Amino acid sequence: xxxxxxxxxxxxxxxxxxxxxxxxxxxxxxxxxxxxxxxxxxxxxxxxxxxxxxxxxxxxxxxxxxxxxxxxxxxxxxxxxxxxxxxxxxxxxxxxxxxxxxxxxxxxxxxxxxxxxxxxxxxxxxxxxxxxxxxxxxxxxxxxxxxxxxxxxxxxxxxxxxxxxxxxxxxxxxxxxxxxxxxxxxxxxxxxxxxxxxxxxxxxxxxxxxxxxxxxxxxxxxxxxxxxxxxxxxxxxxxxxxxxxxxxxxxxxxxxxxxxxxxxxxxxxxxxxxxxxxxxxxxxxxx
Numbered sequence: 158x159x160x161x162x163x164x165x166x167x168x169x170x171x172x173x174x175x176x177x178x179x180x181x182x183x184x185x186x187x188x189x190x191x192x193x194x195x196x197x198x199x200x201x202x203x204x205x206x207x208x209x210x211x212x213x214x215x216x217x218x219x220x221x222x223x224x225x226x227x228x229x230x231x232x233x234x235x236x237x238x239x240x241x242x243x244x245x246x247x248x249x250x251x252x253x254x255x256x257x258x259x260x261x262x263x264x265x266x267x268x269x270x271x272x273x274x275x276x277x278x279x280x281x282x283x284x285x286x287x288x289x290x291x292x293x294x295x296x297x298x299x300x301x302x303x304x305x306x307x308x309x310x311x312x313x314x315x316x317x318x319x320x321x322x323x324x325x326x327x328x329x330x331x332x333x334x335x336x337x338x339x340x341x342x343x344x345x346x347x348x349x350x351x352x353x354x355x356x357x358x359x360x361x362x363x364x365x366x367x368x369x370x371x372x373x374x375x376x377x378x379x380x381x382x383x384x385x386x387x388x389x390x391x392x393x394x395x396x397x398x399x400x401x402x403x404x405x406x407x408x409x410x411x412x413x414x415x416x417x418x419x420x421x422x423x424x425x426x427x428x429x430x431x432x433x434x435x436x437x438x439x440x441x442x443x444x
Contacts, residue, residue: 164228164312164313165228165310165312165313166226166227166310166311167226167227167228167229167308167309168226168307168308168310168311169225169226169263170224170307171223171304171305171306171309172219172220173220173221174219174220174304175217175218175220175224175305176293176296176304176305177285177292177293177294177302177311178215178216178276179195179214179216179282179291179292180212180291181291181293181408182289182290182293182295182300186389186412189412190295190300190412191298191300191410191411192408193291193301193409194291194408195276195408196274196408196427197237197274197432198427199428201218201238203235203237203253203276204235204236204237204238204253204276204277206321207235207254207278207321208235208316208321209280209316209318210278210282210316210317211317214278214281214283214314215284215285215293216276216279216282217278217311218275218276219241219266219274219277220273221239221268221269222239222241222267222268223267224264225263225264225266226263228261228264228279228313229261230260231257231260232257232258232279233255233256233257233279233316233320234255234256234258234264234279234280235254235256235277235320236250236253237252237275237278238274238276238431238432239274239275239432240270240271240275241266241269242266243256243265243266244265244267245258245265255320255321255322273431274432279313280313281313281314281315281317282313283311283312283314284314286302288300295409296366296367296368296409297410297411298409333429334440334441335423335427335429335430335439335441336441336442336443337354337355337420337441337442337443337444338444339351339419339420340394340417340419340420341418342385342417342419343420344380345379345385346378346379346380347378347380350420354377354419354420355441355442356375357374357375357440358374358438358439358440359373359374359439359440360372360374360436360438360439361373361435361437361438361439362402363435365433365435366409367408368409368410369405369406369407370405370407370433370439371404372402372403372404372439374402374403376400377397377401378401379399384415385415385416387413388415389413390410390411390412390414391406392406392407392424393406393421393427394406394410394414394420394422395419395420395421395441396416396417396418397417399416405430407431423444
């Protein structure tokens, strides 16, 4: 008699934060729903390609390692983003390379020496129930699956294609600049607000999270009087709250905001915000 084995991952340990993410929920801001999705989109896309998943497959976004898993079936996995040491049983596994995990073997992620967030893709994807068309966890609105904790069983989908080693060139966390375009309310902080933003270095604050990258540096002083009515905000918006310290809106940002947006970070540069640690410096540059 054959015994059917349900394909799933058993979470033995979750580390500081482990979330299910895919490409998120774009297009629902008019309903008050943030987009969510993987913060380091290029790393997530690469991980999925390496194990043969389609671009919309859900994976695990792991903050500072510490994740231990065991699979009920043999699976292909790939780790990208922050280069956390990866071990399968007693052996080490390479970064950004398809790795076979035998059934019942334990996979362990250590703490990455650089960067913050690693993306762990599994062939077939993490097959939790979608909410509003996405399997992503939204940490601000609480939409989607709950953060992954020890004891959780994560169902796996059916692999679509064989793994694809060498599908792309991995890249490590960058120390480059964030290119910006002028925002719709740049004038609220003076005619030189964008130039002032780009003229100085800023330091990442410890309060930064998936909602926004909070920065310390030269104050951007508001010149306009009065209050700005709440209006729609976009991914990458550089908002200036009353203390004058800029905040870059990330994937879980609120759909509306009442502080002036002086600039918007180019979409292709936003992945860097996923990997910047508190205390690290960042600069802006005109696009």
